[in-house]
Amino acid sequence: MELDPILLSRLQFAFVVSFHAIFPVFTIGLASFLALLYGLFVKTGNPAWERLAEFWTKVFAIVFAMGVVSGIVMSFQFGTNWSNFSHITSNFLGPILSYEVVTAFFLEAAFLGVLLFGREKVSPKAHLFAASMVALGTFVSAFWILSANSWMQTPAGVELRDGMFHVTSWTEAIFNPSLPYRFVHVAIASFLTGAFVVAGVSAWYLLREHDVDANRKALSMSLWLILVAAPAQAVVGDFHGLNTLEHQPVKVAAMEANWERGTNVPLLLFAWPDQDTGTNRFEIGLPGMASFILTHDTQGVVPGINEAAPEAQPPVWLTFFSFRIMVALGILMIAFAIAGLWLRRGQRIYTNRAFLQGLRWMSVTPFIAVLAGWFVTETGRSPWLVYGVLSQAEAVTPSLTTPMVLFTLFGYIAVYAVVFYAGVYYLTRVIRVGMIEGDVQDIERAMRPLSASHIPFDEDSFDVSGQEMPHGKS
Template sequence: MPTAEFLSRLQFAWVMSFHILFPAFTIGTAAWLAFIEGVWLVKRTDLWRDLYFFWLKIFAVAFGMGVVSGIVMSFQFGTNWAGFSIVAGNVVGPLLNYEVLTAFFLEATFLGVMLFGWKKVSDGMHFLATCMVSLGTLLSSFWIMSANSWMQTPAGYTIRDGVFYPADWWQVIFNPSFLVRLPHMVLAAFISTAMVVGGVSAVYLLERRFVDRAGTMLKLALAFLAIVIPVQIVIGDMAGLKVREYQPAKLAAIEARWTTESSVPLALFAWPDEEAEANRYAVEVPHLGSLILTHSWNGQVRGLKDFPRDERPPVKIPFFSFRVMVGLGLLMLALALVGLWRWKRGTLFSGRWYLKAWVALIPSGFIALLTGWWVAEVGRQPWVVQGLMRTTQAATKLPVGSVLASLITFVVVYIGIFGAGIWYLLKLFRDGPVPAPQRGQPATPVHGSHHRTPARPLSAPDDPMGD
């Protein structure tokens, strides 16, 4: 029979796994919209205006689903994790409130102008609104990642009567892992969005629809990935060094290292056996583990046997999740490099196999983001605040039946609500970048398109029109 704590963890994981996808996508699409509108202000062509309004509709739906899932998630701190709220609320609570006071208020102020102000404010003001919404999404990630990073590498606190109190807010906010985890998360959001942009463009090119718009989007997504993925690899390496310094048990679980040793091989594949404290069917590359993890050919890595069993994280989830994340990252990099080569040869749009590869990898950024998050959170166990507060202490003492009932409710409701939301997003993607409204005159129809132009940002092109 599962415990209430386990079910609470499962419920939080379910809600969080849904929630993280939508804010990550809105972070990327908000920046993408700011870029598109900035180019439109310079070029003033139909192509860029149509792209802006197409992605504006996508952003609006994703933003709404992100807000809904975030509100639900925050309530769980009081219902399922009251122990954490009582003990760590003096530190984490203000960080989450700062997100509301800065990011949420900024987004709420300018979102209406961005969505509905195209014909009501000047071009410059509308562009400012788009930039402010994009800045708001980045500020939101700043505070959320600060709070989560503090739980991973706590600093700037004092403990009195078993309760955390802030001693130095600068150290709390800019804790040891924050400055590498924040850009790692933001770039993951950008990469996930770029994969969607490029993949959707590939669909249109395969179908011979919106060819000029799709070609422009694919080139931009390709160039962005070719630049950013190598940067993400470097930042990921820096994050790994922080994990080795502050969370050695997590690193040992990620690599399934059981004994402390030098000249550590890199396990490409293995089946970790936690009972036997050994790996089955291991495929390893000598020395490569030490080189990657310590930047030394013979560097030492601590093993899980150095830690008591009750202070070790589960091994299989971090081990396999990390390899999925890295493997997908390398696939995305290969896709970008092959694309650059084909672009140079003038065959970027002619190879159907290459366009199909883009389509197949549309979800890869989101899967990599999710698996990376699982590595971070499961790898921190059994601690909710690293080395200071166990997850068992954070959980509310609730009847198992109550938690099970709420978990089932969340699963059913989320599948229904977010299934409908994702269906609507797919509908918008199928309709594509149809002509967008212009100031004072109707838009020029796209060749071969019989769609009407919606005046409301959340309307699909075949929905009723407004003024």
């Protein structure tokens, strides 16, 4: 594989956006959870809701900051690595990204300070309003970003004149064909991410019998949300797949590793795609199920990868395996949701140690599923940046050289490693402190900085993913 500037620029942007994506998807779900907690506190006056809200606000602040820092770099890359893309799409993407800043980021920034520092300075109802506005801002931000990305997947409302896109209908461009499905899909993924992280942390606290009353409440709330959201995500994913089949048939073919158009196409549980020969070396599948899932008819027609020219085919193996990782984790989430419902009998969700330990491990799975879904979306679109219209080769900055992109790629990796380490370090400290109500010595012991000799975590250490592991990973 030749390390040309196009490939390296794609890897660089993939690294940055993958690092960034895990933070917004968490903060969107967590912001709504915070608004609910503050609302319950205002309504009931129960101090348990207040302790939960204060604790998760600290977590939100750290994750939000990491998301902002990691996201700023992406806009720079539009100019440094993808200047042709920026120029050609500027009439649409310029205003859309500006709307995101003016409507969403300003809303979040204006009320975030009140949320983080205003608890003793404003009334509980005003504080609740600030939390609600921050939660609203996260969804508004997601809407504009997904509108831009969905337009790149299913361009509409524009025409290409004189080498530039010109908007003919803002309504059609903003509300392009894939936006409704992708927005709902990401929104539910955000709720699942927040719910599983809250469930995992609450489960760990319950195993340690720490603030049992508050963490029982948090665990119960998150499991009810998972019970609704996990099956709903499967339904929305089905509609999203049908939409993708209509507008991006080659992507669907790559997701299924189906090389030739046909009927009664099997659902491949496992295969080893060989793009050089245009075949699968090994297959384990369920006859007719791919046709049934995609067309709701076992004799339905499923497109083939070979319908596209070799240079217009996406990397099949990455799209194929990423899709299966996402689906497998979704099924696992549904299984935990059903197990949680069963264990509510006799309140065993709070005492079953195997289930609680499982929730700790499950807290990392939504992040993996989100990244896998993102890989499906972006690699399945290759080699296009604007699907079917603007290729990656046409969009890259012409003057880029391989050494230039390699240098910046290594620089991003080094800087992001520092950001990641620092963020996880402080997240770990916040979670170790938890909602401590003990004496000053307990608090000081929990907040004691981790020295280099104490990097391996013992059972008293817990990171945001819910795993015991070497320091520096989330």
